[in-house]
Amino acid sequence: MSAAVVCIGTEITRGEIVNTNATWLCDELTSLGFDVTQVESIDDDRPRIAATLLRLARDHEVIVCTGGLGPTTDDLTTESAAVAAGLPLVRDPATVEVIVDRFRRLGRTLVAGNLKQADFPSGAVILANAVGTAPGFSMLLGAARVWFFPGVPMELKRIWGDHVRDTLREIAPNTTFQLRMRTFGQPESTVGQMLSGVEEQFPGVTIGYRASFPEIEVKVLARGADQQKARTLADSAASVVRHRLGAIVVAEGDQTMVGAVAQALRERKATLALAESCTGGLVAHMLTSEPASDYLLAAMVTYANEIKTALLGVPEGVLTEHGAVSRETAIAMAHGALRASGASFSVAITGIAGPTGGSPEKPVGLVHWAVGHPGGVETRDRVFVGDRGRIQRMAAFAALDLLRRTALGV
Amino acid sequence: MSAAVVCIGTEITRGEIVNTNATWLCDELTSLGFDVTQVESIDDDRPRIAATLLRLARDHEVIVCTGGLGPTTDDLTTESAAVAAGLPLVRDPATVEVIVDRFRRLGRTLVAGNLKQADFPSGAVILANAVGTAPGFSMLLGAARVWFFPGVPMELKRIWGDHVRDTLREIAPNTTFQLRMRTFGQPESTVGQMLSGVEEQFPGVTIGYRASFPEIEVKVLARGADQQKARTLADSAASVVRHRLGAIVVAEGDQTMVGAVAQALRERKATLALAESCTGGLVAHMLTSEPASDYLLAAMVTYANEIKTALLGVPEGVLTEHGAVSRETAIAMAHGALRASGASFSVAITGIAGPTGGSPEKPVGLVHWAVGHPGGVETRDRVFVGDRGRIQRMAAFAALDLLRRTALGV
Numbered sequence: 001m002s003a004a005v006v007c008i009g010t011e012i013t014r015g016e017i018v019n020t021n022a023t024w025l026c027d028e029l030t031s032l033g034f035d036v037t038q039v040e041s042i043d044d045d046r047p048r049i050a051a052t053l054l055r056l057a058r059d060h061e062v063i064v065c066t067g068g069l070g071p072t073t074d075d076l077t078t079e080s081a082a083v084a085a086g087l088p089l090v091r092d093p094a095t096v097e098v099i100v101d102r103f104r105r106l107g108r109t110l111v112a113g114n115l116k117q118a119d120f121p122s123g124a125v126i127l128a129n130a131v132g133t134a135p136g137f138s139m140l141l142g143a144a145r146v147w148f149f150p151g152v153p154m155e156l157k158r159i160w161g162d163h164v165r166d167t168l169r170e171i172a173p174n175t176t177f178q179l180r181m182r183t184f185g186q187p188e189s190t191v192g193q194m195l196s197g198v199e200e201q202f203p204g205v206t207i208g209y210r211a212s213f214p215e216i217e218v219k220v221l222a223r224g225a226d227q228q229k230a231r232t233l234a235d236s237a238a239s240v241v242r243h244r245l246g247a248i249v250v251a252e253g254d255q256t257m258v259g260a261v262a263q264a265l266r267e268r269k270a271t272l273a274l275a276e277s278c279t280g281g282l283v284a285h286m287l288t289s290e291p292a293s294d295y296l297l298a299a300m301v302t303y304a305n306e307i308k309t310a311l312l313g314v315p316e317g318v319l320t321e322h323g324a325v326s327r328e329t330a331i332a333m334a335h336g337a338l339r340a341s342g343a344s345f346s347v348a349i350t351g352i353a354g355p356t357g358g359s360p361e362k363p364v365g366l367v368h369w370a371v372g373h374p375g376g377v378e379t380r381d382r383v384f385v386g387d388r389g390r391i392q393r394m395a396a397f398a399a400l401d402l403l404r405r406t407a408l409g410v
Numbered sequence: 411m412s413a414a415v416v417c418i419g420t421e422i423t424r425g426e427i428v429n430t431n432a433t434w435l436c437d438e439l440t441s442l443g444f445d446v447t448q449v450e451s452i453d454d455d456r457p458r459i460a461a462t463l464l465r466l467a468r469d470h471e472v473i474v475c476t477g478g479l480g481p482t483t484d485d486l487t488t489e490s491a492a493v494a495a496g497l498p499l500v501r502d503p504a505t506v507e508v509i510v511d512r513f514r515r516l517g518r519t520l521v522a523g524n525l526k527q528a529d530f531p532s533g534a535v536i537l538a539n540a541v542g543t544a545p546g547f548s549m550l551l552g553a554a555r556v557w558f559f560p561g562v563p564m565e566l567k568r569i570w571g572d573h574v575r576d577t578l579r580e581i582a583p584n585t586t587f588q589l590r591m592r593t594f595g596q597p598e599s600t601v602g603q604m605l606s607g608v609e610e611q612f613p614g615v616t617i618g619y620r621a622s623f624p625e626i627e628v629k630v631l632a633r634g635a636d637q638q639k640a641r642t643l644a645d646s647a648a649s650v651v652r653h654r655l656g657a658i659v660v661a662e663g664d665q666t667m668v669g670a671v672a673q674a675l676r677e678r679k680a681t682l683a684l685a686e687s688c689t690g691g692l693v694a695h696m697l698t699s700e701p702a703s704d705y706l707l708a709a710m711v712t713y714a715n716e717i718k719t720a721l722l723g724v725p726e727g728v729l730t731e732h733g734a735v736s737r738e739t740a741i742a743m744a745h746g747a748l749r750a751s752g753a754s755f756s757v758a759i760t761g762i763a764g765p766t767g768g769s770p771e772k773p774v775g776l777v778h779w780a781v782g783h784p785g786g787v788e789t790r791d792r793v794f795v796g797d798r799g800r801i802q803r804m805a806a807f808a809a810l811d812l813l814r815r816t817a818l819g820v
Contacts, residue, residue, distance in 0.1 A: 281693070
């Protein structure tokens, strides 16, 4: 069943706010089983609002509309909706009473604009707003049912939960099911090739890809006669997908690379120390974006050579003979991090993030990384391509992936 | 001059990602002087992409379109654009060469999907992508000029900056001029109050606010008979704005908090060391997102108490008497960072980022921070409200702001 979302407000079309309402509504509608095919943001313009609603009502069964229900002169949604439906505006006495009462309690003075919020297209179903002055409402527009909400996220969510979600659940088709996996280590095109033929093998299944740099997310979406059948189909296809992708699958569902690393270490009751140079604390920041104090002991960002020696005990001879960006230095940093912290695992990264500092032998993007573990040290190196941020991010993920695989033995 | 933005991808219509591209493009187009009236997000559906482009081309002079240029089967934008314009797809040999060369350099295997990215509607202007495989392109559709970009934000922004912004500036109406300032330390409502009356004092000037957590960006937009007059007006208003806001203005134009800190330290030929606990490396990551090796010597993320003592020399007595989250520990960490690194400035942060670990005396969100400098140590503390990420980000900005003010003496 097809749904559309409309967000009204010049603050959106002028790029002054990020439209998180649209994302939230799309996620809600998708979870309920609707097929959201169109999301439109338009400015506060009466003819454009009416024309957009009428156009969307031709191809969608459900339309959800936010914004433009406020008290000021640039809030035009309600009257535009009435124009679109060819209905008069009618003032609702019960809503007037709620507004007057609210202002009395807050000790605020009522202005004419406030009562505008009690006007609705004739016959609309009014949806009480427990956390603000503007109620929502719903009405028919051609064959579509349209729900209108204030643009304030908290008020939208409250009215949605109080009056709309359950209604929509009853009319939703509920015949799809989706599973997601995060992969790291292969580009999108290769991941796509690894899965070629899966859609043909499982009719009703669509494989989707999303690059969330540097990971590729794979989405297995199944459609069936009902949700149970869709789920069974998604599970069957997902097991083939999982088998084909093998160790490049880092995590499933909502789990992240960081979550997978933390889980692998926690299952082994292992502790971790970091020695970062070119990634400048990015790995530490990633790990500590979720609680990590039970396994992460310390992280050292050693930019200067003298600090690599002072904090990590990297021998001066290694630095002068092989350079700060070398396999030997990465190994010494990994050992040093274990020694300085007493951790059971360590990650060390040294490289040239750019934009300057490269040479023909050691170009910008060259990174050496090492994982120290109870059985020794694993090392890798690569020349990453891109700007400074991209090189740092690739290096951080590559090092975390080596840690994950080392800890899991895959 | 009227502009529209189209974002293509099921990940948007399904609510899986927040559409920051749309916000960024709306802001860019508005700053250039365009009137963005419509922003549409649609799923990966060939007929809908073509129909949307054709419909928008009827009422807009400029259309900007992102997403769907990838190598996989669900990337349908280019072929849909060709269908909309009634043009054949033509493979561009120069782009093929760039792609083949890129794959050779990366040591990756080319698959058929990759070459799809060298196909363009006949006559399109190809826009090289310096940071990814998918070039952008532009073409005429009726009377509208349409620009197509990959959906990856970094690639969009790079191609926009390399090939599109200057072109659009030439065709834009060009009677506006905007200046921007970043502020830190006061909420949006207070910043607004500090600037009340400025718009009345300078007719033609609009003051805009954008919360870019935890900073508030202030935009001074002036409209004049031509751009020179608009610029003069914006400059006059900006000097009043600057005076009223005082030290909460962190940076102007494209400069960031990190840039302001780096500049303040460089002007003093100062060096810096960090000792982070609850921010877990976020400050180090922020500073090293731009080249920092000329002033940043080291950063130590000392999560465990024993590590605070081992690496930073925080006396065990301070930790047992005052606790790890205390003014005394912050001071000891700031001193320890100076001592361990030989830097002239240090920043130390210790706190409770949550979600657990709080107590009635030391609630989640309590953070102590300190700046060590040649004349002594400055300290601050506050209970920040919000989730873990928000607390870490507020604490990092607050500490950097104290460093900036200490270094600048403001």
